Amino acid sequence: MVELEIRAATPTDAEDVLTFWKESAKGTSVSDDVNGVTRLVERDPEALILAVADGRIVGSVIAGWDGWRASLYRLAVLPSHRRRGVSTVLLRAAEERFAALGGRRVDAMVLEENETGRLVWTAAGYERQDQWRRWVKPLTD
Secondary structure, three states: OOOOEEEEOOHHHHHHHHHHHHHHOOOOOOOOOHHHHHHHHHHOOOOEEEEEEOOEEEEEEEEEEOOOOEEEEEEEEOHHHOOOOHHHHHHHHHHHHHHHHOOOOEEEOOOOOOHHHHHHHHHOOOOOOOOOOOOOOOOOO
């Protein structure tokens, strides 16, 4: 495994996070802009967890906690750093955060067509729940 610094993102990381997601994450979000990332970090300073190696973001996960649910989003690892334990370390940090906050279960958002992601989540002990579906409504055009 590479030498990693695991830390919470700061508002000044927003541009680098967006660049990292373009290279490393599957799919896009309506919040994929500097304002969206900055709002997340300012609202919950511990939610966006980064893995940094040699000063570069090599992994991320959003560990969102609303007091009721523990939800994971945007687990991503730089392609050149995959299969080195980065996602394992990020998930451990997120799960420890949730446990400390009183979380009882963790949900993960995974794109259906993200086969690599499904394999990672399965290997980490997560199970797909077919009885649930996500319903969305954009608040902006």
